[in-house]
Amino acid sequence: MTTPIEYIVDDIVLRSPETLGILIEVQRSVGKGYGVFATKNIPVGSLILSEAxxxxxxxxxxxxxxxxxxxxxxxxxRRKAYRRLCSYRHRPSETLNRSILYSNGFAVGETTTGVFELASRINHSCTPNCAxxxxxELGTMVFKNCCELSQGQELTINYGHHKGHLKKFYGFECDCGSCTE
Ligand SMILES: C[S@@+](CC[C@H](N)C(=O)[O-])C[C@H]1O[C@@H](n2cnc3c(N)ncnc32)[C@H](O)[C@@H]1O
Incomplete structure (x- = not known):
């Protein structure tokens, strides 16, 4: 458990990871399941999320x-939250826990993978608006926006794979228009 830390974002003091409901929210994203969206205009370089x-x-x-x-x-x-994350079974023999891990995991160090309740809801774009x-030190994944976000805009990150791998490992056809083959 990480100690809450205060951040100042756009005149609001936030205690990590309480940006949910203040700066961001989870909503349905057309054709992508759920996604994470800005609840207000957010200036470039803001701390969007810091999550263990x-x-x-x-x-x-x-x-x-x-x-x-x-x-x-x-x-x-927390187990229920894990099991509610999306899962793409890329091999029939894969367990549900593994499919969830592969569909939602981030590298959190050289040999460690982390799955996040909120951050794992962020969808991919080859031209993302967040990094x-x-x-x-904090034991958290920290997200900032690399361009200004408008209220209602979906947050995106780059999953770090080309089009073929996105299809194979995550089960979706990226249609952002800037994908590499
Ligand atoms: C890490 S999860 C992202 C959150 C997910 N959309 C959800 O409902 O929980 C990855 C999954 O989201 C969907 N996804 C992510 N980016 C997408 C995109 N650009 N187009 C279509 N589906 C996408 C795919 O189903 C993928 O396996």
């Missing part, structure tokens, strides 16, 4: 899937 992972996975190659152990160890509310970086 719901689940982290460091795979040590044990026979028992350490992901199942990590998910089972969550509180019922993110893992902050080791």
């Amino acid at each position: 992972p719901l689940v982290v996975l460091i795979d040590h190659g044990s026979r028992v899937d350490p992901l199942d152990t990590a998910v089972n160890a969550l509180s019922p509310a 993110f970086a893992w902050n080791e």
